[in-house]
Amino acid sequence: MTITAVTATRTGQSLVTKAEFSMLATFCADEYSLERSVAARVVDQALALVHVMGSTGEGATMAPSQQVDPGWHTLVLHTDWYANWCAEQFGYFVHHQPNSKTRTRGLMTDVVGKIRAAGFVVDERLWGTAAECNAPACCGDGPCC
Template identity: 65%
Template sequence: MTVAPERPAIATRRGRDLASEQDFRMLADFCADEYGLEQGVADRIMDQALALAYVMGTTRAGDVMAPSETVDPGWHTLILHTQWYEKWCTEQFGYFLHHAPKSKMRTNGLMQDVKARIATEGFEVDERLWPKAAECNAPTCCGDGPCC
């Protein structure tokens, strides 16, 4: 009888680890204050926003990805800190990842794809922050069910 050697579990990455603790605190505190969020929620949102931005930048998929409505305050927190964000983009993936709003395209299919892309790159996905699209307003209905 042969026994297969155990493979060590691969640690999942966290978005928050893409910034120093001091920088993460600065961003998460701003997100909490600016958007009226509890600190723990703002921390989770910033973690996911950093992972999202990193995946968009490293895979050059910024034109086909978007944050959920819940993660959007974290994405805006990043881009509002222009000097920090520009330096971070350059260090992480070598170019400035511009903001290209797609809020009208937040479909169930898109959110599932974004979550899958983040997970594929090894990041934890906080499922509670990536809900299905809540409303369907023509002409943006995607047809993923009775409502987007």
């Protein structure tokens, strides 16, 4: 008999309480004029990204996609909450240092790989790395289109 190991995957949402996630997703939806369900996906991916950045110390080499960036802005705009969350998760504050000019399909693919390797579910559509993201219907950032 063969036993297959099941790799557990986690979500960014699992890193915060339900009340915190609801607060963040609602703010993101209101602030960036997103449908609530889309804002929830965006915040989920932002939490996973920041967690990987903070826990690996590789923040300087990672960037959010254009679609995920509003989620990170949402975290940062809740300054007290975000500072406390970073301190609890990593022991230091993960700064948002804008580097949108570095967004390429290659970088997004690398970031997605790091998030996935950390055990998180990745929403490929928000990173511009989904298979159906080809011109003229590209859903990604930068020169991939």
